[in-house]
Amino acid sequence: MSIVVFAEQREGALRKIATEVVSEGKRLAAAAGTTLKVLLAGSGVAGLADEIKTFGADEIAVVDNDALKDYSTETYAAVLAAYLQQENPELVLLGHSAIGKDLAPRVAARLDAGLVPDCVKIDYADGDFSFVHPVYAGKALATYKVKSAVKIATLRPNVFAAAEQAGAGAVSDFAADIPASRTTLKEMVVSGGDRPELTEADVICSGGRGLGKPEGFEIIEQLADALGAAVGSSRAAVDAGWREHQYQVGQTGKVVSPNLYVACGISGAIQHLAGMGSSKCIVAVNKDPEANIFNVADFGIEGDLYKVLPELITKLKEVTGN
Amino acid sequence: MNIVACIKQTFDTEAKIAVSGGQVSDQGVNLILNPYDEYAVEEAIRLKEKNGGEVVVVSVGTDKTQEALRYCLAMGADRAVLVQDPALGKADSASVSVTLGKLLADMEYDVILCGNQAVDDGASAVPSRLAEKLDLPQANVITALEIGDGSATVRREVDGGSEILDVQLPALFSAQKGLNEVRYPSLPGIMKAKRKELKVVGLGDLGLSADDVAPKTEIVNVELPPARQAGKVLKGEVADVVAELVTLLKNEAKVI
Amino acid sequence: MNFSYSDEERMMLQMTRDFAERTVKPRAKEVDREHKYPAETVKQMGELGLLGVTVAPEYDGAGMSNICYAIAIEEISRHCASTGIIMSVNNSLACEPIKLFGTEAQKKKYLADMASGRKLGCLGLTESNAGSDAANVQTTAVLDGDEWVINGRKIFITNGGEADYCVLIASTDKAKGHRGISAFIVDLDNPGFSIGTLEDKLGIRGSSTAELVFEDCRIPKDNLLGEQGKGFKIALITLDGGRIGVAAQALGIARAAIEDATAYAKERVQFGKPIAELQAIQWMIADLSTEYEAARLLVHRAAWLKDNKLPYSKEAAMGKLMASEVAMKAATKGIQILGGYGYTTDYPLERYFRDAKITEIYEGTSEVMRLVIAHNILR
Incomplete structure (x- = not known):
C-alpha cells in the first residue's frame, strides 16, 4: 500500500x-x-x-x-x-x-x-x-x-x-509505453503577462460593475502591480464585455482562495461570494454602503473607488516597494 | 454530422443552499439546465445548422429532467434520451459515465459535447470519464470549435492561457463560457418541441445492472461553511482611511 | 379547474423571464429616460415569436394560447412597460383583427409580416373627437376606382411613429353612423401618409405615441378588412382582446413594484431591524400581493375564456380594471415603502408609478371598463 x-x-x-x-x-x-x-x-x-x-x-x-x-x-x-x-x-x-x-x-x-x-x-x-x-x-x-x-x-x-x-x-x-495521441498541440497562447495564475495567486484584485467602464480595469491593474497580484473580475464585468471569462471569479467562473482578495466596485452577489468566500482576508471598496460585499469583508472602505484606489496604490508602493 | 450533447439538470445558481440531516435540501429550489451544458447544446445545434445531421440530447436523471431535455428540444435539438432508474439515485460521476457510455456505444456520432462542469458538484469528471469509456480523444474547457476534414481545431482554456489543439474525430469536447452565445428557445420552437421524441429508458434497456453503475463515492455528510463575519468599515477622509487600511493589512491581517 | 402550468407554459415563462431579465431590464432605464424606442429588443422579440404569440404557425406566428400571451406580456412588462406595450399593440391590436377578419391574402402578407416581427403594426382608431366614443370617427375612406382614398387624423396611436402597417378605422358612410364605419389595412409607406405630433408622455416613454395624418392617401381596394360597414364591430372586438394585453402589462408593473419594495423592506434597517418586520409594511405588502394575485386570476380567466371561444368581454374588462388599479396602487405604496429613495430616479419605483397610470387610461379608461362590466351584467 x-x-x-x-x-x-x-x-x-x-x-x-x-x-x-x-x-x-x-x-x-x-x-x-x-x-x-x-x-x-x-x-x-x-x-x-x-x-x-x-x-x-x-x-x-x-x-x-x-x-x-x-x-x-x-x-x-x-x-x-x-x-x-x-x-x-x-x-x-x-x-x-x-x-x-x-x-x-x-x-x-x-x-x-x-x-x-x-x-x-x-x-x-x-x-x-x-x-x-x-x-x-x-x-x-x-x-x-x-x-x-x-x-x-x-x-x-x-x-x-x-x-x-x-x-x-x-x-x-519508470518505463511506460506511450501511445500516439489523437490530439496535437498547435499553439500555446499565454495570457496575463507576468501576473500569477488566478487560482494560484496569493493576492487577487478584482473589479466589477462599479468600475463603470472597461477602462476601469487599468486602475485595477495598477493596484495589482503594487501588490504583485492577479487580476480577477465579477460576472457583471465579464457579461458587459469588459474582461474575458477566464478572469471571472464566482460560481460560473474560477473558485479562488488567496491570502488577500481586494474587491473593487463589486456588489457581492451570492454568485461571486461563492467563488472567493474562502479567501483569508477580504477587502472591499464600494460606494454603496448597502453593498452585500461589506457583509463578508474583513475591511471595507465606503467610497468612490476612483478616489480611494490611487491613494491606496501610492501607500502600498511605499510599503511593498513594488 | 451527428452530434450528441450530454446535459444535467442542476439547482439554479441563484439558489440558497440549505442543509438538513447532513443532506442538501431541494425544497423550493428552482431547477435549471446546467449553464455550461447550455453552451454544449447551443454548439451542437450550430454544428448541425452548418453541417446538417442530427442533434441528440442525453441525460441521466429523474422525471423532472424531462423539462430540461424539452428545453433543449425547444432550442432546436432533434430528439432526446433520458436514462432514469431507481438504481441511479445516488449516481456519481462513475455511474453516470458508465451509463452514458453504454447508451452512446450504440449510437452514431461525430462529436460529443458536454458542459465542462456542473454548477452543483463542480466535479468536471463526467466528460473525461465518458471519453475514456468510449475510447475517444477529448478536449476540455473549450472556447472555440472549428470542424475540419476528419478533425476539429479547438481552443481550450488552460492555466495561464489557452491552447490551440487539433483533435481527431470522433471526439468529446466540454464547453466553457465564451464558446458561443446561447439562444433562447423561441415560442415556435417550444411548440415544435412538444412533438419531438423524448425517449425514457431504464438500465435494463441498456443491458446494465445496478452493480454496473454502483457509485464509487459516497457523500457521508454535508454542512454549511462557517459564515463570514462582517468586518470593519472604515469611514472618513480618503487619505486617512487608506492609511488605516494599509496598517491593518500589514499589522493585523499580516497579508502584505 | 386546473391552476398548474402546462409544459409549454412553464417553458415560455422561463424563456420570457430570462429574456426580460437579461435583455429588457438592462435597457429599461435608458429607454424611459431618453425616450428611446427599443428597436433592438423589438427585433429580438420578433425572432423569439413574441410579436405573434397567438398567430398560427402558417402565418409565421407561435400558435400559442392567450394565457401564454398574457404570461409573456407580464414578464416583459415586469422590467419595461414601454417594451410591454409595443409588444401588446402589435399582437392584440394589429395582428388580432387581421387574424380574425382578414382574407387569406391579407394574412399571408400583413399578418405574417407582423407576427414574425419583420414589420411592426398599430391600430388607428382614436381621434381628437373620438376617444371612448369610438363611433364618432371623422376619418373618411372613399372608393375611387380600385382604390380607397383616405383623409383624416388619428391621435395617440401607440407604435404610430415606428409602425409599418396600420389597421385603420375610418368612416365609409357618415350617414350610417357606427354602421358606416369600416376597417382597413394601410401600408404606411404609401404617399399621402405622414406622422404628425409625437407625444411627450408621463410614462411608457420608450414607446412611440404619434399622430397619423392621412391626406388623399390611396390604398388598394383589397385592403378593406372584413366587410364594409363592420369596422365598428371589428374595433370593439379588437379592443376586448387588447384589454387582456394591457391588463397583463399592468400585472407586470404591479409585480415589479411589489417585488422591488419587498426586497428593499427586507434590507432596509431602521430602529435596529429591517422595516419588513414592521407590521405597517407587512400589511401593505400582504394587501398588494393579494390584490395582484386576484387580478392575475381574473386576467388569466379572461384569456382562458378567449382560448375556449367563450364570451370574455366582461371578464377582460374586469381584469383590465383591477390589474391597472392594482398597478397604480402597488407603485404608489411601493414608493411609500422606499420613502425618499423611492421618489428618486436611483430606484425604478418612480418609473413604475409613471408607467402604471396609463394602464388606467388606454384601451378604455377605468370608467369605460365599469361601463362595459355594468352593461354586460344589466342587459
Whole structure:
C-alpha cells in the first residue's frame, strides 16, 4: 500500500500546486503509516526530482520522454495509469489544476476508481480517508468516502501548505509505453503577462460593475502591480464585455482562495461570494454602503473607488516597494 | 454530422443552499439546465445548422429532467434520451459515465459535447470519464470549435492561457463560457418541441445492472461553511482611511 | 379547474423571464429616460415569436394560447412597460383583427409580416373627437376606382411613429353612423401618409405615441378588412382582446413594484431591524400581493375564456380594471415603502408609478371598463 502523487510541471519547472500536493501526500502517508511515491512525467524534467525530495517524497519515479513534452490527455493518462497499475496504491493525489482536472477523471475511469475532485481537506482516521469537497461553489461542504480500492482525489490550489520536510527520496526511472495521441498541440497562447495564475495567486484584485467602464480595469491593474497580484473580475464585468471569462471569479467562473482578495466596485452577489468566500482576508471598496460585499469583508472602505484606489496604490508602493 | 450533447439538470445558481440531516435540501429550489451544458447544446445545434445531421440530447436523471431535455428540444435539438432508474439515485460521476457510455456505444456520432462542469458538484469528471469509456480523444474547457476534414481545431482554456489543439474525430469536447452565445428557445420552437421524441429508458434497456453503475463515492455528510463575519468599515477622509487600511493589512491581517 | 402550468407554459415563462431579465431590464432605464424606442429588443422579440404569440404557425406566428400571451406580456412588462406595450399593440391590436377578419391574402402578407416581427403594426382608431366614443370617427375612406382614398387624423396611436402597417378605422358612410364605419389595412409607406405630433408622455416613454395624418392617401381596394360597414364591430372586438394585453402589462408593473419594495423592506434597517418586520409594511405588502394575485386570476380567466371561444368581454374588462388599479396602487405604496429613495430616479419605483397610470387610461379608461362590466351584467 502506498500513496501516489502526480507532480505537475510546466516547461521543466515544478508548479506550485505540485509542492502543495506532495506536502499533503507526505502528511497523509505519515498518518496512514505508508510511503509516499511521486510520479514525475515530462521531457527534460529529471532534474526536478531533487526539488520534490525536499517536500518529503519517499520514492520518485521519473518518466522523461520527448513524447511528453507537451501535455496531452492520452499520453499522460497512459503513463499515470501504467504507474498506478504497477504500484496499486490506496490513494492517488493530483492538483485541481487544468491538467489535474483533465487527467484525474480519465485515469479514474480507466482504473474504475472513485474520484473526489477539488478537495480542501483530507483526513485519515480508522483506516480510511475522508475527503471534503465544496459543492454548489462553496455554498456547502460535502464529506466523501471512496469505496473503490484505489481512491483518487484532486486538491484545490492554494489551500494546502507546501512544507519542506525530509523524505528518503529514492529516484528511479519508470518505463511506460506511450501511445500516439489523437490530439496535437498547435499553439500555446499565454495570457496575463507576468501576473500569477488566478487560482494560484496569493493576492487577487478584482473589479466589477462599479468600475463603470472597461477602462476601469487599468486602475485595477495598477493596484495589482503594487501588490504583485492577479487580476480577477465579477460576472457583471465579464457579461458587459469588459474582461474575458477566464478572469471571472464566482460560481460560473474560477473558485479562488488567496491570502488577500481586494474587491473593487463589486456588489457581492451570492454568485461571486461563492467563488472567493474562502479567501483569508477580504477587502472591499464600494460606494454603496448597502453593498452585500461589506457583509463578508474583513475591511471595507465606503467610497468612490476612483478616489480611494490611487491613494491606496501610492501607500502600498511605499510599503511593498513594488 | 451527428452530434450528441450530454446535459444535467442542476439547482439554479441563484439558489440558497440549505442543509438538513447532513443532506442538501431541494425544497423550493428552482431547477435549471446546467449553464455550461447550455453552451454544449447551443454548439451542437450550430454544428448541425452548418453541417446538417442530427442533434441528440442525453441525460441521466429523474422525471423532472424531462423539462430540461424539452428545453433543449425547444432550442432546436432533434430528439432526446433520458436514462432514469431507481438504481441511479445516488449516481456519481462513475455511474453516470458508465451509463452514458453504454447508451452512446450504440449510437452514431461525430462529436460529443458536454458542459465542462456542473454548477452543483463542480466535479468536471463526467466528460473525461465518458471519453475514456468510449475510447475517444477529448478536449476540455473549450472556447472555440472549428470542424475540419476528419478533425476539429479547438481552443481550450488552460492555466495561464489557452491552447490551440487539433483533435481527431470522433471526439468529446466540454464547453466553457465564451464558446458561443446561447439562444433562447423561441415560442415556435417550444411548440415544435412538444412533438419531438423524448425517449425514457431504464438500465435494463441498456443491458446494465445496478452493480454496473454502483457509485464509487459516497457523500457521508454535508454542512454549511462557517459564515463570514462582517468586518470593519472604515469611514472618513480618503487619505486617512487608506492609511488605516494599509496598517491593518500589514499589522493585523499580516497579508502584505 | 386546473391552476398548474402546462409544459409549454412553464417553458415560455422561463424563456420570457430570462429574456426580460437579461435583455429588457438592462435597457429599461435608458429607454424611459431618453425616450428611446427599443428597436433592438423589438427585433429580438420578433425572432423569439413574441410579436405573434397567438398567430398560427402558417402565418409565421407561435400558435400559442392567450394565457401564454398574457404570461409573456407580464414578464416583459415586469422590467419595461414601454417594451410591454409595443409588444401588446402589435399582437392584440394589429395582428388580432387581421387574424380574425382578414382574407387569406391579407394574412399571408400583413399578418405574417407582423407576427414574425419583420414589420411592426398599430391600430388607428382614436381621434381628437373620438376617444371612448369610438363611433364618432371623422376619418373618411372613399372608393375611387380600385382604390380607397383616405383623409383624416388619428391621435395617440401607440407604435404610430415606428409602425409599418396600420389597421385603420375610418368612416365609409357618415350617414350610417357606427354602421358606416369600416376597417382597413394601410401600408404606411404609401404617399399621402405622414406622422404628425409625437407625444411627450408621463410614462411608457420608450414607446412611440404619434399622430397619423392621412391626406388623399390611396390604398388598394383589397385592403378593406372584413366587410364594409363592420369596422365598428371589428374595433370593439379588437379592443376586448387588447384589454387582456394591457391588463397583463399592468400585472407586470404591479409585480415589479411589489417585488422591488419587498426586497428593499427586507434590507432596509431602521430602529435596529429591517422595516419588513414592521407590521405597517407587512400589511401593505400582504394587501398588494393579494390584490395582484386576484387580478392575475381574473386576467388569466379572461384569456382562458378567449382560448375556449367563450364570451370574455366582461371578464377582460374586469381584469383590465383591477390589474391597472392594482398597478397604480402597488407603485404608489411601493414608493411609500422606499420613502425618499423611492421618489428618486436611483430606484425604478418612480418609473413604475409613471408607467402604471396609463394602464388606467388606454384601451378604455377605468370608467369605460365599469361601463362595459355594468352593461354586460344589466342587459
